[in-house]
Amino acid sequence: MMKLRSSRLTVAVLAVAAVILVAGGIATASNMGFKLNKVIVKHTTGQIGNNWVALPYHSPYNTAQVLCDQTGLPSQRTLPPPPQAGTQVTSLDPVSGTFSTAVCGSSNINLTPGRGVQIAPPNIAATPASIILVGSHNPTLSLTIPKAGAGQIGNFWFSVPYHTTAVSTADLCTSIGLSLQKLFPPPPVAGATLTALNPTLGTFSTATCGASTFNLTLGDMIQIREPNKSVTFIPAHF
Numbered sequence: 001m002m003k004l005r006s007s008r009l010t011v012a013v014l015a016v017a018a019v020i021l022v023a024g025g026i027a028t029a030s031n032m033g034f035k036l037n038k039v040i041v042k043h044t045t046g047q048i049g050n051n052w053v054a055l056p057y058h059s060p061y062n063t064a065q066v067l068c069d070q071t072g073l074p075s076q077r078t079l080p081p082p083p084q085a086g087t088q089v090t091s092l093d094p095v096s097g098t099f100s101t102a103v104c105g106s107s108n109i110n111l112t113p114g115r116g117v118q119i120a121p122p123n124i125a126a127t128p129a130s131i132i133l134v135g136s137h138n139p140t141l142s143l144t145i146p147k148a149g150a151g152q153i154g155n156f157w158f159s160v161p162y163h164t165t166a167v168s169t170a171d172l173c174t175s176i177g178l179s180l181q182k183l184f185p186p187p188p189v190a191g192a193t194l195t196a197l198n199p200t201l202g203t204f205s206t207a208t209c210g211a212s213t214f215n216l217t218l219g220d221m222i223q224i225r226e227p228n229k230s231v232t233f234i235p236a237h238f
Helices: 002-021 064-071 169-176
Strands: 027-030 033-039 051-053 088-093 098-103 117-120 130-136 143-145 156-158 193-198 203-208 222-225 231-233
Touching: 064 088, 064 117, 064 130, 088 156, 143 156, 169 193, 169 222, 169 231
Parallel strands: none
Antiparallel strands: 027 033, 033 130, 051 117, 088 098, 088 117, 143 231, 156 222, 193 203, 193 222
8 A cells, every 4th residue: 555655646746846947838926936838739620739738727718808918829810811710718607507607808707716718729820739727726716616407507617726636537536526436335426527538539538436537638627527415625736
């Protein structure tokens, strides 16, 4: 048991080292400030190019338009010609289960700290291959995942902290206090589910707490759905 715990600690330390020390690669941090070079896939069809992005809890990106302006994502324009398509930025309200989408250069929405966003940039030459995200963490911010209901109600787009202690979805299940699947002894208990989206393939990966897991990707948000209860937590981090 001690060997297993030591191994997991080593993985966690290596994960945070990657966040803090890799300059010019993935991310750098100084005085708990972050700078992330995030690869962005252009939207083509279906889910391809729907980028699920985690934003720092303290950041300049209070609206979708500011996010586009600060990162160089294309904004819609009609003049001067030729016209240019705009980036779509989508947020999800977990209480009402409703999506809000802004088209940069045409409409705008507010962004909520602690919640991730979906970025769908147009398939044009002006869309950059990656964007630089900057900010810092708010270690006192409390988040609430509502109990899942019909449709999108309860689906929480969790902005995973860049210096999270979690390596996998199983780690998130434990640190957040999500329900673990239990089949025996009866009665059975449904486990919370965590979902990621691969923007290159347009495919989803879903893990069930207590039954399956996958590793997290730095800079990606995770959708959490808790079927049994409302959960309020402060995200764990180094």
